[in-house]
Amino acid sequence: MAIVSFWSNGREETGKSSAIVALSTLLGVNHNYKILVLDTKYNDNFYQDCFWKEDKTIKMINSNNAKTDIGHGISGLSKAILSNKTSPEIVTNYTKIVFKDRLELLMDTNVEPEEYERHKTIFTDIVKMANKYYDLVFIDIDSSLDNKLTDSLLEISNLVVVCLPQKLRKINEYLQLKEENLVLRSKPILPLIGRYDKHSKYNAKNVSRYIKEKRGICTIPYNTLFFEACNEATVADFFIKFRKINSKDRNAMFIADVRQTAEKIISRLQELQMRM
Amino acid sequence: MNITNILLTFVVLIIVGVLIKYVIEKNKNAEVEEGIDIDDKTYTIEKMKEFVKRRLDEITKINLYDIGLSEEELKRRKAKKYELKRALKGCTYGDVNDKKYVKELIYDLLFKEYGVTEVNISKAIPFDIPSLLSSQDKFDILLYAYKKDFGYEALAQIIKKYNLATLKYIAGEAKPCYVITKEEIDDIFDKEALVLTFQDKLNVVVQRIYQHYKGYSSIDEIRDMNIDGVSGRSIRTSRKFFKPSCTNRWRLLRTNYRTQSTKSM
Numbered sequence: 001m002a003i004v005s006f007w008s009n010g011r012e013e014t015g016k017s018s019a020i021v022a023l024s025t026l027l028g029v030n031h032n033y034k035i036l037v038l039d040t041k042y043n044d045n046f047y048q049d050c051f052w053k054e055d056k057t058i059k060m061i062n063s064n065n066a067k068t069d070i071g072h073g074i075s076g077l078s079k080a081i082l083s084n085k086t087s088p089e090i091v092t093n094y095t096k097i098v099f100k101d102r103l104e105l106l107m108d109t110n111v112e113p114e115e116y117e118r119h120k121t122i123f124t125d126i127v128k129m130a131n132k133y134y135d136l137v138f139i140d141i142d143s144s145l146d147n148k149l150t151d152s153l154l155e156i157s158n159l160v161v162v163c164l165p166q167k168l169r170k171i172n173e174y175l176q177l178k179e180e181n182l183v184l185r186s187k188p189i190l191p192l193i194g195r196y197d198k199h200s201k202y203n204a205k206n207v208s209r210y211i212k213e214k215r216g217i218c219t220i221p222y223n224t225l226f227f228e229a230c231n232e233a234t235v236a237d238f239f240i241k242f243r244k245i246n247s248k249d250r251n252a253m254f255i256a257d258v259r260q261t262a263e264k265i266i267s268r269l270q271e272l273q274m275r276m
Numbered sequence: 277m278n279i280t281n282i283l284l285t286f287v288v289l290i291i292v293g294v295l296i297k298y299v300i301e302k303n304k305n306a307e308v309e310e311g312i313d314i315d316d317k318t319y320t321i322e323k324m325k326e327f328v329k330r331r332l333d334e335i336t337k338i339n340l341y342d343i344g345l346s347e348e349e350l351k352r353r354k355a356k357k358y359e360l361k362r363a364l365k366g367c368t369y370g371d372v373n374d375k376k377y378v379k380e381l382i383y384d385l386l387f388k389e390y391g392v393t394e395v396n397i398s399k400a401i402p403f404d405i406p407s408l409l410s411s412q413d414k415f416d417i418l419l420y421a422y423k424k425d426f427g428y429e430a431l432a433q434i435i436k437k438y439n440l441a442t443l444k445y446i447a448g449e450a451k452p453c454y455v456i457t458k459e460e461i462d463d464i465f466d467k468e469a470l471v472l473t474f475q476d477k478l479n480v481v482v483q484r485i486y487q488h489y490k491g492y493s494s495i496d497e498i499r500d501m502n503i504d505g506v507s508g509r510s511i512r513t514s515r516k517f518f519k520p521s522c523t524n525r526w527r528l529l530r531t532n533y534r535t536q537s538t539k540s541m
Contacts (some may be wrong), residue, residue, distance in 0.1 A: 069353065070335055070360050070381060079384070083377035085359065093352045093359075100348060112387075114475060 015194020028103035
């Protein structure tokens with residue numbers, strides 16, 4: 001249905017991956033969308049740590065099972081794509097499931113650098129194919145990817161979520177890049193501040209006024225429990241637990257902001273679909 | 277039967293029970309495949325071919341119900357296994373996509389499981405010592421390098437660049453004929469002075485293994501090129517003409533081992 005790219009300028013810590021985890025999990029719990037998250041980072045364990053515990057027994061069983069398997073993750077899928085096996089249903093055979101028929105992850109955690117270099121050229125093909133099978137495809141665009149590849153991923157996206165830190169220099173850089181970059185200029189953009197601190201001078205209201213964003217800026221606040229859950233593979237439990245939350249709870253603001261951002265993404269996509 | 281006998285029977289039964297449990301647990305935790313014994317012949321084409329054959333057999337013949345997968349995982353693994361089986365079947369009929377898929381798998385098996393490295397790959401094909409390379413090795417390397425740049429026009433490009441499509445007189449033949457000789461291949465290889473990366477070397481080895489395992493032997497790569505066809509002749513059979521676009525059966529091509537094959541453009 002739609003491709004949503006999460007992009008940030010440079011190697012600054014913007015809380016992009018944690019924002020994707022929060023948004024995709026919340027949408028998986030509360031909505032009936034079929035979501036795929038594609039991690040383009042090299043040997044990144046962040047998503048693994050968010051959802052699956054590295055148990056010794058499970059690891060051993062997995063390694064035994066892997067010997068009877070022909071590949072999984074991006075490396076497995078790329079083999080199929082490189083040999084022109086391009087039915088959208090095959091994407092799901094190589095993903096890891098968080099919620100069955102709702103949230104799946106496509107990533108690679110143990111590949112050689114040469115293999116990664118070979119696979120990253122077909123990210124766009126993977127996304128295009130996955131878009132035919134899933135309702136929402138979230139792409140975590142790695143800031144180390146070359147400009148050409150980043151642009152090609154942004155080009156095929158229906159919506160670009162630009163992750164910003166609460167730093168003036170980075171905000172100015174983004175404004176400049178928005179003017180210069182043709183792809184960014186032509187795509188619908190949704191600015192998002194990850195690891196948000198509402199007490200900062202650069203709060204959502206001020207930043208949106210500064211960058212002249214009339215629709216306002218989305219935020220994913222820093223939440224201790226959520227970031228602990230990201231380390232302890234309990235993100236799914238975290239969102240299920242706080243599905244119904246008391247407004248006086250200290251985590252209520254975080255859940256409300258994530259929910260608001262998710263709703264905003266969905267409404268923007270629906271709006272864009274109506275226009276087409 | 278006195279009390280001592282009964283007690284001894286119980287003790288024996290308990291010991292047997294514990295032993296059975298130990299064996300079951302050991303088998304459960306044991307890895308599917310043992311480590312590879314490394315000797316001088318480990319990294320020869322023959323040994324690698326045997327390994328690939330054995331691993332692909334293991335992957336396609338394993339009973340997925342025995343390895344305790346979840347319902348969803350079982351569904352996925354079944355789909356992947358079916359995909360591989362289809363590709364293995366398809367590549368024997370000359371399907372280019374299935375060939376690519378199987379070659380990618382062979383590449384992974386050799387690189388990740390068999391432990392082929394920059395050092396030991398030379399035991400399969402002596403890339404580092406050109407004087408030890410056979411003409412077939414040189415032709416395979418040349419075709420691979422050209423295929424990277426020109427795709428399926430590689431063979432045509434080699435012939436065009438080195439003006440190989442000319443009538444030549446061969447020693448022992450009365451009439452001139454169109455032929456690409458061993459000396460010409462050696463000469464072209466020397467002129468090209470190709471620098472291969474490890475990936476390139478492994479790809480050449482993979483192609484060699486593939487063409488003997490599932491492919492069409494020495495004509496496997498030539499057959500895929502944009503040519504009118506490959507013609508083979510033997511004493512026993514009449515002249516056969518193989519078109520790349522046609523489905524050719526391996527049985528027909530086996531005669532090629534003993535035949536002189538000519539390429540027609």
